[in-house]
Amino acid sequence: MKSIYKIFLFILVLLTSIKQQAQHHSKMTVALNTENKTLLIKQEITFFNESNDTLKSIVLNDWNNAYSNKNTPLAKRFSDEFYRGFHLAKEEERGSTSNLIITTTNQQFLSWNKTEENPDYVVLQLQEPLLPHQKITFHLSYLSKIPSDKFTKYGYNNNGILHLKNWYLTPARYENHAFVTNSNNNLDDIANALSDFEIELTTPAALEVTSDLNVSKAIVDKDLKNYTFSGRNRTDFSMILEPKSSFESYKNASVEVLTDLKNNKLDGIQKAIVIDLIVTYVNNLIGKYPNDKILVTQTNYDRNPFYGLNQLPSFLSPFPDEFIFEIKFLKTYLNEYLKTSLHLDPRKDNWIYDGIQVYTMMKYMDEHHPNTKMMGSASNIRLLKSFNLTNIDFNGQYSYFYMLMARKNLDQPVSSPKNTLIKFNEQIASKYRAGLSIRFLDDYFQNNTVPNSIKQFYVLNKAQQVARCDFEHVLKSNTTKDISWFFNTIIDSRDIIDFKFSTVVKTKDSITFSVKNRTGAPIPIPIYGTKKGEIVFKQWLDIEECDSTFTIARNSIDKIILNLKNEVPEYNLRNNWKKIEGFFPNNRPLKFVFMKDLEDPYYNQVLYVPSIYYNLYDGVTPGIRLHNKTILEKPFIFDVNPSYSTKSKNLSGSAVFVVNQNFRNSTLYNARYSISGSYFHYAEDAAYLRLNPSLQLRIREPNFRDNRKQLFSFRQVIVNKEKSALVIDNSPENYSVFDARYINTKTEVTNHFNIMTDLQISGKFGKITGEIEYRKLFENNRQINLRFYAGTFLYNKTQSDFFSFALDRPTDYLFDYNYFGRSESTGLFSQQYIVAEGGFKSKIATPFANRWITSLNASYSIWNWIEAYGDIGLIKNADTKGRFVYDSGIRLNLVTDYFELYFPIYSNNGWEIAQDNYNEKIRFIVTFSPKTLINLFNRKWF
Numbered sequence: 053m054k055s056i057y058k059i060f061l062f063i064l065v066l067l068t069s070i071k072q073q074a075q076h077h078s079k080m081t082v083a084l085n086t087e088n089k090t091l092l093i094k095q096e097i098t099f100f101n102e103s104n105d106t107l108k109s110i111v112l113n114d115w116n117n118a119y120s121n122k123n124t125p126l127a128k129r130f131s132d133e134f135y136r137g138f139h140l141a142k143e144e145e146r147g148s149t150s151n152l153i154i155t156t157t158n159q160q161f162l163s164w165n166k167t168e169e170n171p172d173y174v175v176l177q178l179q180e181p182l183l184p185h186q187k188i189t190f191h192l193s194y195l196s197k198i199p200s201d202k203f204t205k206y207g208y209n210n211n212g213i214l215h216l217k218n219w220y221l222t223p224a225r226y227e228n229h230a231f232v233t234n235s236n237n238n239l240d241d242i243a244n245a246l247s248d249f250e251i252e253l254t255t256p257a258a259l260e261v262t263s264d265l266n267v268s269k270a271i272v273d274k275d276l277k278n279y280t281f282s283g284r285n286r287t288d289f290s291m292i293l294e295p296k297s298s299f300e301s302y303k304n305a306s307v308e309v310l311t312d313l314k315n316n317k318l319d320g321i322q323k324a325i326v327i328d329l330i331v332t333y334v335n336n337l338i339g340k341y342p343n344d345k346i347l348v349t350q351t352n353y354d355r356n357p358f359y360g361l362n363q364l365p366s367f368l369s370p371f372p373d374e375f376i377f378e379i380k381f382l383k384t385y386l387n388e389y390l391k392t393s394l395h396l397d398p399r400k401d402n403w404i405y406d407g408i409q410v411y412t413m414m415k416y417m418d419e420h421h422p423n424t425k426m427m428g429s430a431s432n433i434r435l436l437k438s439f440n441l442t443n444i445d446f447n448g449q450y451s452y453f454y455m456l457m458a459r460k461n462l463d464q465p466v467s468s469p470k471n472t473l474i475k476f477n478e479q480i481a482s483k484y485r486a487g488l489s490i491r492f493l494d495d496y497f498q499n500n501t502v503p504n505s506i507k508q509f510y511v512l513n514k515a516q517q518v519a520r521c522d523f524e525h526v527l528k529s530n531t532t533k534d535i536s537w538f539f540n541t542i543i544d545s546r547d548i549i550d551f552k553f554s555t556v557v558k559t560k561d562s563i564t565f566s567v568k569n570r571t572g573a574p575i576p577i578p579i580y581g582t583k584k585g586e587i588v589f590k591q592w593l594d595i596e597e598c599d600s601t602f603t604i605a606r607n608s609i610d611k612i613i614l615n616l617k618n619e620v621p622e623y624n625l626r627n628n629w630k631k632i633e634g635f636f637p638n639n640r641p642l643k644f645v646f647m648k649d650l651e652d653p654y655y656n657q658v659l660y661v662p663s664i665y666y667n668l669y670d671g672v673t674p675g676i677r678l679h680n681k682t683i684l685e686k687p688f689i690f691d692v693n694p695s696y697s698t699k700s701k702n703l704s705g706s707a708v709f710v711v712n713q714n715f716r717n718s719t720l721y722n723a724r725y726s727i728s729g730s731y732f733h734y735a736e737d738a739a740y741l742r743l744n745p746s747l748q749l750r751i752r753e754p755n756f757r758d759n760r761k762q763l764f765s766f767r768q769v770i771v772n773k774e775k776s777a778l779v780i781d782n783s784p785e786n787y788s789v790f791d792a793r794y795i796n797t798k799t800e801v802t803n804h805f806n807i808m809t810d811l812q813i814s815g816k817f818g819k820i821t822g823e824i825e826y827r828k829l830f831e832n833n834r835q836i837n838l839r840f841y842a843g844t845f846l847y848n849k850t851q852s853d854f855f856s857f858a859l860d861r862p863t864d865y866l867f868d869y870n871y872f873g874r875s876e877s878t879g880l881f882s883q884q885y886i887v888a889e890g891g892f893k894s895k896i897a898t899p900f901a902n903r904w905i906t907s908l909n910a911s912y913s914i915w916n917w918i919e920a921y922g923d924i925g926l927i928k929n930a931d932t933k934g935r936f937v938y939d940s941g942i943r944l945n946l947v948t949d950y951f952e953l954y955f956p957i958y959s960n961n962g963w964e965i966a967q968d969n970y971n972e973k974i975r976f977i978v979t980f981s982p983k984t985l986i987n988l989f990n991r992k993w994f
Contacts, residue, residue, distance in 0.1 A: 111231035115218035118236035119147030125235035147199030241398035370428030410487020459685035668873035669733035671699025706730035738776035782852035818846035844904035859890035885975035894939035901927035
């Protein structure tokens with residue numbers, strides 16, 4: 053079978069050298085208007101029906117029109133990922149395709165249509181059905197408006213540079229009896245059919261054009277310059293127009309590389325050596341690049357950087373300049389090489405592009421930089437040698453980035469269509485998992501089956517339109533082993549992999565052991581024997597062998613380890629080894645690490661970091677935080693933070709112990725069991741102790757990209773308060789409240805909706821509340837914020853307002869809010885505002901309600917971050933009539949929920965702005981919590 057398949061591939065190579073596959077032809081005449089950022093296009097498309105189907109319509113991709121308004125799939129993608137720039141952009145900064153006219157060769161108009169839901173492709177209706185293997189020629193005329201590059205890095209910028217991408221209409225890919233209709237989601241995965249291109253481009257004479265198409269000599273005619281470009285068998289191409297070209301040309305025997313990758317510290321010779329090395333390496337591993345030229349641009353690198361290298365400023369980089377250029381070029385070159393030469397559906401089969409790219413990068417590092425560490429030269433610093441982060445090999449980082457999402461229970465199947473992946477998976481985790489998976493298969497075969505298969509698949513791709521099934525067939529045809537598990541489990545599922553030793557029996561001469569597959573995922577696993585860290589034994593255990601018993605010669609082995617080099621993308625490595633010597637087989641010593649580190653499976657890590665806290669009564673409170681939170685999530689977490697209150701001169705602090713349980717195949721994806729405690733002062737002369745056992749159930753939508761999150765929370769809050777002589781609130785010293793809460797939130801840039809219900813039960817009272825929040829960013833860039841709150845007591849036997857509803861400043865008897873001065877009624881700290889209960893900003897007389905409360909808080913943007921706000925409400929106390937309350941003013945919404953200022957103007961108190969001591973009426977929101985602020989920037993990734 054294998055020999056027959058190789059003969060077939062050889063014939064295909066001969067055929068491709070004699071005759072190219074029939075395909076579409078596109079001839080364009082294009083005139084650039086630099087002032088309006090438009091391209092006037094006259095185009096002739098000859099469409100070949102290469103299928104065996106009769107076509108009644110043709111789909112043309114028009115991705116430039118995705119920038120035309122705020123309701124396109126691209127605009128919604130930006131909103132989902134919390135990017136405001138597109139929604140707030142000026143009309144002239146957006147792109148579009150307009151004045152489209154399509155005619156036949158005899159000047160008859162052809163009807164076409166776009167939909168509001170999918171304005172980025174055109175469905176062209178044919179006058180007569182197009183039979184199999186027949187062709188039709190039609191003419192197009194349209195105006196292509198180029199967008200600003202601030203949205204996607206493609207388009208024009210203020211320096212007179214235009215990076216043109218997907219600016220023209222071209223036939224969509226046809227397979228499985230239908231056109232592939234992918235909308236533009238800013239994923240670089242346009243599914244164009246193969247075409248030959250001829251382009252005549254007219255630009256101002258001052259501009260220089262760089263392209264990966266072949267170009268004849270430019271002709272200058274007065275103030276204009278005329279270029280002629282051509283390209284064969286292309287699905288896409290790029291053009292960069294600049295006042296002065298920033299590209300350098302490097303040629304070797306196989307291809308001309310044009311690049312503007314930034315690295316001013318390397319000279320041309322150093323770059324040429326690196327480029328030739330990489331081009332030659334990729335040609336030998338995969339195959340010769342099919343075109344004469346390839347563009348490796350800084351723009352493409354910036355869109356898909358090597359995460360890690362791009363996080364540090366250059367003066368802090370632990371890698372040499374030449375190495376940084378080498379990795380940046382390798383990653384960007386491979387991306388362009390594969391996307392241009394492999395003719396897959398880049399959305400549906402994107403994992404193959406990613407897998408081959410990352411696999412090639414890992415093999416390159418193994419061969420050319422085998423001793424390089426993940427943290428570069430930082431691993432040589434003596435002070436950092438205790439960190440596992442500095443001891444990980446460079447290629448080891450790929451599995452940690454994947455595991456970051458797996459431990460969060462947010463990983464997705466490798467074969468998921470690209471547009472269904474959450475951003476971190478699309479950009480990093482799934483990409484790395486795909487490369488790790490192909491490397492895993494390569495290690496399992498222990499020969500050149502995978503590299504040879506990639507080469508054969510690359511050759512097959514030259515002869516026909518390929519898909520995932522072809523790649524799978526090539527791999528399976530090159531081995532006698534059954535590798536169905538690879539596609540069924542590794543590629544198509546999100547099943548986690550976890551092996552452990554079940555029994556280990558040792559004698560003087562032998563070791564007998566058995567391996568348990570904890571999750572049941574049918575995957576082979578390698579086992580190693582080591583002596584003083586050196587490998588003396590390795591064997592792959594096939595699927596059917598994993599629950600068997602093995603005996604091996606001892607050979608002075610001091611450890612047996614499963615998956616030592618992490619060939620298998622395994623969920624938990626902490627149960628993968630057994631010490632042969634010593635009484636305790638897995639005695640992990642304690643390891644204290646400063647700040648943060650990666651998980652080290654051979655130690656029990658305790659991380660320590662200085663902490664500082666402040667409130668008015670404890671003053672500045674320094675402490676030491678001891679925890680086990682490594683970068684990867686763990687099933688058990690402890691976080692203990694003892695501290696010293698400089699003002700009260702005593703110990704204080706907090707602690708929390710958490711057990712996380714993930715559910716892999718359920719909308720209920722996480723249960724969190726915890727108990728926490730804290731001890732601080734709530735007044736100058738009195739402290740409180742809070743204990744809080746709780747259970748949280750987290751729910752998500754089956755579509756991971758859906759921003760809707762749901763939470764059920766159940767807790768018992770136990771409070772023990774010291775009596776204060778300074779704060780008279782008639783509150784009990786000891787109390788306990790059961791709290792059950794449900795939260796349903798869906799948020800993005802243009803819309804935010806949150807609903808919360810809460811039930812509290814205690815011996816003295818019971819209450820139920822509900823809250824609805826809504827935020828809308830309109831197309832005119834005005835924003836409205838609405839919040840409705842209602843609550844009522846089920847019963848109330850209390851004698852004070854300590855547990856009552858509050859209009860403007862809740863008493864916070866559950867100690868949930870981060871008040872700087874929770875018992876203050878005057879002064880700056882009393883002006884701290886927390887959005888809770890009534891949500892009023894003005895301090896109204898009779899601010900409490902011991903029966904029921906309703907309130908509506910609203911604000912509307914006036915200009916930029918300046919908003920007008922207003923609050924209205926009804927409150928009811930025992931033995932009194934319900935009272936109507938209101939206030940209004942100006943809100944400076946600098947960073948929503950994190951830094952805001954409120955200036956009251958008019959309320960039940962009258963014209964507050966004209967009253968004395970107005971500065972004491974101003975309210976503020978300030979958040980200093982690093983975790984809270986980090987979440988603000990991380991939300992687009994997860």
